[in-house]
Amino acid sequence: MQTGSYINGEWYQPNSERQIRNVNPADTRDVIAEFPMASAEDTERAIDAAAEAFQGWRKTPGPERGRVIWRAADIARRRVDEIAEMMTREEGKIFKEARGEVLKGISLLEYNAGAGYRLGGKTLPSEARDTFTYTIRQPMGVVGLIAPWNFPWAIPVWKSAPALVAGNAVLLKPASLTPATAGLLAEVYEEAGIPKGVFNVVVGSGGDVGETIVNSGRIPVVSFTGSNEIGSDLYVKAASRGAKVTCEMGGKNAVIVMPDCDLDKAAVAIRDGAFGSTGQRCTATSRVIAIGDTRGELVARLEEHAKKIRVGSGLDADVDMGPAVDEGQWKTDLEYIEIGKQEGARLVTGGNAPEGLDHGYYVEPTVFDDVTPDMRIFREEIFGPVLSVAAASDLEEAIQFANSVDFGLTTSIFTQDVDKVMRFVEEVEVGMVHVNEPTIGGEAQLPFGGIKATGVGEREMSEEGVNFFTELKTVFINYSGQSGRLMIR
Ligand code: NAP
Numbered sequence: 306m307q308t309g310s311y312i313n314g315e316w317y318q319p320n321s322e323r324q325i326r327n328v329n330p331a332d333t334r335d336v337i338a339e340f341p342m343a344s345a346e347d348t349e350r351a352i353d354a355a356a357e358a359f360q361g362w363r364k365t366p367g368p369e370r371g372r373v374i375w376r377a378a379d380i381a382r383r384r385v386d387e388i389a390e391m392m393t394r395e396e397g398k399i400f401k402e403a404r405g406e407v408l409k410g411i412s413l414l415e416y417n418a419g420a421g422y423r424l425g426g427k428t429l430p431s432e433a434r435d436t437f438t439y440t441i442r443q444p445m446g447v448v449g450l451i452a453p454w455n456f457p458w459a460i461p462v463w464k465s466a467p468a469l470v471a472g473n474a475v476l477l478k479p480a481s482l483t484p485a486t487a488g489l490l491a492e493v494y495e496e497a498g499i500p501k502g503v504f505n506v507v508v509g510s511g512g513d514v515g516e517t518i519v520n521s522g523r524i525p526v527v528s529f530t531g532s533n534e535i536g537s538d539l540y541v542k543a544a545s546r547g548a549k550v551t552c553e554m555g556g557k558n559a560v561i562v563m564p565d566c567d568l569d570k571a572a573v574a575i576r577d578g579a580f581g582s583t584g585q586r587c588t589a590t591s592r593v594i595a596i597g598d599t600r601g602e603l604v605a606r607l608e609e610h611a612k613k614i615r616v617g618s619g620l621d622a623d624v625d626m627g628p629a630v631d632e633g634q635w636k637t638d639l640e641y642i643e644i645g646k647q648e649g650a651r652l653v654t655g656g657n658a659p660e661g662l663d664h665g666y667y668v669e670p671t672v673f674d675d676v677t678p679d680m681r682i683f684r685e686e687i688f689g690p691v692l693s694v695a696a697a698s699d700l701e702e703a704i705q706f707a708n709s710v711d712f713g714l715t716t717s718i719f720t721q722d723v724d725k726v727m728r729f730v731e732e733v734e735v736g737m738v739h740v741n742e743p744t745i746g747g748e749a750q751l752p753f754g755g756i757k758a759t760g761v762g763e764r765e766m767s768e769e770g771v772n773f774f775t776e777l778k779t780v781f782i783n784y785s786g787q788s789g790r791l792m793i794r
Contacts, residue, residue, distance in 0.1 A: 306391075308340040308484070308506050314501030319343045323507045325481055325508055330397040330628045331665040337395055337773035343509035348476070348517040349460075354524060355474035355737060356448040357503025359440035363444045365473040370470050376497035377466075378414035381407060388458060390620070393487045396457055397627040397666075398582045399552055399619035402445050403458075404585055409749075410462035413766065416749035417466035420771045424471060426778075434610035435785030438778065442775035445549070448526040449518035451511075451539075454630055455585045455688075457734020461490050463753075465504065466529050467771040468493075474523070479505045480531075481575030482630055484508040502592035511535065516568040519543045523746040526774060528765075529553070533686075533758055540761055550764025551773060553754050555686040556714035556745040559592040559707040561698065561729065564599045570741065572606035574717070575692070578613055578743035580626050580670045585634070587738075587759075588715045588745040592676075592683055593694045594703045600696050605672050607692065608654045611670040616659050628665040635666035638689030642671055645682040650693065650715040653676040686687045686712065697779055700725055713757035715744045736760060 321341040329335035335752075349651050362370070367602040381388065390402035400408070426440030450464040457479065477488035489507050494504045507514045515535075518524055519542050527543045529536055536552040543550045560578065562571050578590030580701045595603050619627035629635040635658075642656050655671030668690055675691035676683050683693050697703035707716050717739035719727045726740050736755040737747070747753040752764035765775040785791055 306338065306485065307488050308338045309384060309508040310351070312347070312351045313358075314495065316346070319347050319509075323510075323759070325484055325739065326567060327395055327482075327485055329394045330630050331620070333664055335394065341623045343507045343514055345513045345517045347509065347632045351476050351507050352447055352521060352523050355476055355505055358399070358500055359444070359446055359474035362449045362503045363475055363790070365472070366403070367421040367424045367470065367472070369421070370472060371418040373498050374414050374421070374466050374470055374551055375418035377493050377605065378411045378418060380496050381411050381414065384489070385411075388489050391489060392457055392483075393619040393627070395485050396454060397630055397751045398585075399621055399624055399627050400622070402582055403619070406456060406459045410459045410751045413459065413462045414466050414468065417470045417771065419434050420768075423773070424775070431781065433783070433790040435783065436793065437782040437784065438669060439780050440644040441778050442471070442772065442782065443778055444730065445525045445774060446473060446772060447524050448475055449521070450475060451515055451518060451527070451529045451531065452477065452479050452487070453531040454480035454482040455582070455587070457486035460530050461487055461680045464530075465490070468528075468774040469504065471771055471774040474502065474776060475504045476518060476520060477504070478506060480507070489724045495566035500676055501624050515539075520546065522546060525549060528773070537665065541565055548782050549773070550757075551760075551761075551765070553587070553760050553765060554758065555712055555756045556587045556755065556759055557592060557684065557686050557710045557712040558590055558715045559588050559594055559717075559743060561600055561700070561703045561707060561716070562595045562603055563718065563720035563722065563725060564597045565721050566741070568599065568603060568606065571719040572603060572610060574719070574743040575607060576610040577619045578717075578745050579692040580611065581672050582747065583629060583668070584626055585630060585688055588747075589688075591687060591692060591743045592707075592718070593692065594697050594706050595694060596697050596699060596703055600674075600694065604653060604672070604694055607672050607694070610652045611672050614670045616667050618665065618668065623730060626670060626690065628667045630666070632666060634688060635668060638668045638687060638691060641682055641685075641687045641691055641755045643678070645680070645691070645693070647674070648680040648682065648749060650680060650682060653689070678709050684710050700728060702731045704729065705790065708732075711758040713725065714759040715739065715757035717744045719743060736764070742775065
């Protein structure tokens, strides 16, 4: 396994006292790797390499760049189990989920490979005679990608593949908790034939590597996914120096359960949304808003499901839910459970670190009932396996509760009533809505992202995700033989 940073096509161990310690959260005795952190100077060196490599890559035809990305998809498919196993070891999600994430990344690579053929602008009629007007999309230069730990493969892929196919050079800063999966992405791109310096991974702290990216006048585009604490400040800094910025941040996603729905399906979808990936998804279901008498029956089913979830190491095939990613997140989960109790919510099940799992950061799948919209567990992102159930009298009130939080990523409804579906889709304040399915999920060809405090900038994935990494240029070609423009009024 390669460790360190990957700069200008070489693996590099910075000369630094400060170490990255990559530890398995399911068993902290398993140390995956220890290596020196990159510094601000190392980051500058990566920018130098990327700026030079950009000059050749931007001239490589789009379809040819796409072919490199397609080869990366093939290589990742060959290595799917190895990548998934590393992801489970360093992030903690169960192997099946990690494998699903690698496959999702492969779809994203394939989608973006094809985009190499579609980097077109538009031809539009000019108001002037004998004038041909059109637009072209061009790469922007060295782009800075700052990624979180919770999707350590899919997010670096969904940012880097469109950036690369559009002709940019990339500097990726992965989360310090998950550098190994990012390293595997560098290996995959290298084998696929990415030229030296076009894709770089700099592993170091947010304060050094991250801040250097955010403040560098040589990086015209910054794409960030992570917490609101970091993202809102980062947005201001990068935008104030004129960079194009997108920030995808936290979520507090609700499922609205109407009395006419299929309750079995709703309960399974809520279980998967709330406890899948240990609740550590931006799209995780953390709130349920149940209408009318449905609530009692629903809570009983959720309790039953939660109690059946087997918690443990994600490398064990019998396990359904892995640990929190680190000690900090583990403590946050347990603190929010205490907050919920103090606020007067009723703890239905869970609420503790499970017994007998002493070497990892485990939390029981936890369900609270009698939660009200003013409670912190209803309003704030926990990012753990903690689900809050609240009651509403009708759809209107349910939508009002769903919209009452700062975040706006995703929301789902369970109902058979098409009028209610249409009203819900129209009124709910989020970037993505689901009907009769969990709040989670995204597809390569569909725009992904949130509104309100969740997201600023462009949507990711899809055509929008590629366009974000391009500059639009408008071209006027006058073939009239006259020096002025012949405008018809
Ligand atoms: P985080 O703490 O904000 O970190 C995200 C990235 O920012 C990491 O690479 C981090 O580096 C870096 N960073 C830290 N300080 C920085 C600074 N001053 N300047 C520049 N970069 C800096 O978030 P996280 O804990 O990794 O991820 C969890 C959060 O991500 C949750 O809130 C979740 O909802 C959100 N998320 C959102 C989406 C979405 O699409 N909306 C998707 C996934 C996750 P270090 O690791 O070195 O600190």
